[in-house]
Amino acid sequence: MSMILYYSNYCSFSNSTVQKLSKSQIKDDIHFVCIDNRVNKNNETYIILSNQKEILLPHIINKVPALMLLNRGNQIIYGQDIIEYTQPVTNNNNTIEQVIEPQAFCFSDINSYGVMSDNFSFLDQSIESMSAKGNGGLRQLRNYATLEYKDSIETPPEDYVPNKIGDISMEKIQNERANAIK
Secondary structure, X not given: OXXXXXXXXXXXXHHHHXXXXXXXXXXXXXXXXXXXXXXXXXXXXEEEOOOOOEEEOOOOOOOOOEEEEHHHOOEEEEOXXXXXXXXXXXXXXXXXXXXXXXXXXXXXXXXXXXXXXXXXXXOOOOHHXXXXXXXXXXXXXXXXXXXXXXXXXXXXXXXXXXXXXXXXXXXXXXXXXXXXXX
């Protein structure tokens, strides 16, 4: 079991998530933990399980449903992202093949106008800094270089001597071998 799903019976989205996951093949890899029965001890929140054992609720869990991925460094996924994360696993179980026309696609970030750009902006960047009066968006140089940029390629020094046999001939090697056998 490589995942833990924290849910609440009082949350309708948690209930629908539990229902969807419990009907799929992935349910065998998930521990389902209801957080409705909790107790606070020493500033820590513990979940009381149905067998009356207590387990610690991680501090990072602050809303439900929450899926903890144990095999990915305890990464947490919340809400609709849980369904999207488990969807490929769920869809792989369906063996119905559909013939779909292929769609055009591109492997780069270049849009239809041939401009390569970021798909985001910085929140603390003003409109003036993006205009020609400012620095013209130089902060967002991801795939570009300025005119002043000096690129250098690190190469090995010119005094490199290869570690090959050198000036040894085949006859010399054969003579050494013949002498070693005698």
